[in-house]
Amino acid sequence: MTNVAILISQMEIFAVLMILGYVAYKIRLINDENTDNMSVILTRVILPLMIGTSIGGGNRNDVFGVGAFLLCSFIVYGISFILSFGCAKVMKVEKPLDRVHVAVSAYSNSGFFAAPITIAMFGDIAALAFAAYTIADAVCVWTFAPTLMDPNANGININWKKVFNPVLAAVFIGLIILMLALPVTDNVVWNTLKDVGSTSKYFACIYIGADIARKGLKMVMKYPKVIGAVFTKLIAYPFVAVIVIGALGLLDSTLLAILTIYCSSPTMVLVAVFARQAGNNDEYAASGIVLSSVLSLVTMPFVMWLLSVFIY
Numbered sequence: 001m002t003n004v005a006i007l008i009s010q011m012e013i014f015a016v017l018m019i020l021g022y023v024a025y026k027i028r029l030i031n032d033e034n035t036d037n038m039s040v041i042l043t044r045v046i047l048p049l050m051i052g053t054s055i056g057g058g059n060r061n062d063v064f065g066v067g068a069f070l071l072c073s074f075i076v077y078g079i080s081f082i083l084s085f086g087c088a089k090v091m092k093v094e095k096p097l098d099r100v101h102v103a104v105s106a107y108s109n110s111g112f113f114a115a116p117i118t119i120a121m122f123g124d125i126a127a128l129a130f131a132a133y134t135i136a137d138a139v140c141v142w143t144f145a146p147t148l149m150d151p152n153a154n155g156i157n158i159n160w161k162k163v164f165n166p167v168l169a170a171v172f173i174g175l176i177i178l179m180l181a182l183p184v185t186d187n188v189v190w191n192t193l194k195d196v197g198s199t200s201k202y203f204a205c206i207y208i209g210a211d212i213a214r215k216g217l218k219m220v221m222k223y224p225k226v227i228g229a230v231f232t233k234l235i236a237y238p239f240v241a242v243i244v245i246g247a248l249g250l251l252d253s254t255l256l257a258i259l260t261i262y263c264s265s266p267t268m269v270l271v272a273v274f275a276r277q278a279g280n281n282d283e284y285a286a287s288g289i290v291l292s293s294v295l296s297l298v299t300m301p302f303v304m305w306l307l308s309v310f311i312y
Contacts, residue, residue, distance in 0.1 A: 021209025035210045048170035050197030054127030055174030066128045068250045073136035076241040080106040087232045096151035104229040104288030107268040114265040116201035131171040150278035219287045234299040238263035266292035
């Protein structure tokens with residue numbers, strides 16, 4: 001199967017799971033508290049286990065190959081900010097809402113969306129790519145996003161506890177196990193932890209569906225300009241970013257396909273949290289998260305297909 005066909009099959013699974021989460025919330029099998037707790041378990045337990053065991057059980061020869069992926073992750077983040085600020089200017093989004101508009105366009109849902117997809121499609125090399133992307137993510141999200149959202153911010157205020165989160169810790173632990181060839185990867189404990197981590201795709205999609213249900217689809221109609229932010233996030237940004245990276249020749253076709261999925265993923269769920277904490281319009285952020293999460297099921301395979309014609 002081609003990467004596009006495999007991606008479509010993954011999107012079908014994601015769609016079913018998101019619908020399951022949506023329906024479960026709507027018929028009150030789960031509530032807001034359950035949904036929030038699911039997010040905590042995902043980010044602090046399941047996702048770190050998926051990343052740590054995937055990296056730790058990988059191939060050491062692949063580590064050096066993803067060094068360029070780290071560089072490319074920072075490059076595409078720069079491209080995303082340029083396009084996002086440009087979109088806000090062109091659409092004349094009023095201040096301070098323009099800050100939320102930029103964040104909706106720029107930040108990808110790498111943990112809940114891109115990582116499970118790429119690891120399911122490409123295996124251990126995708127886990128190492130996620131390790132590289134996570135470093136760029138931690139820097140660009142936790143050093144810049146809170147300040148970006150806050151119209152009254154005075155300089156950059158870094159919360160180092162947030163930068164060094166359980167996912168990033170799992171990345172370093174996995175790399176230590178891999179590079180030192182520690183004999184911990186072939187026993188019942190390791191296999192159990194790996195099995196728990198392998199459920200990330202299912203729990204993440206159910207969570208996304210439930211989150212969409214509680215935010216509501218009608219919210220999108222209240223903020224029509226968010227459509228521009230979502231178009232930038234799902235279409236313009238991945239096209240420009242992958243064309244630039246492809247032209248630089250820094251990545252092989254597999255890593256370029258993985259980067260495509262990261263760039264074309266929906267908006268990061270934390271964007272709404274940052275907006276709320278900064279006293280900005282978290283409804284606008286939530287509408288972007290909902291719309292991008294739904295549309296990405298279609299736009300991601302489309303972007304992958306179109307770029308595969310010209311780039312891969």
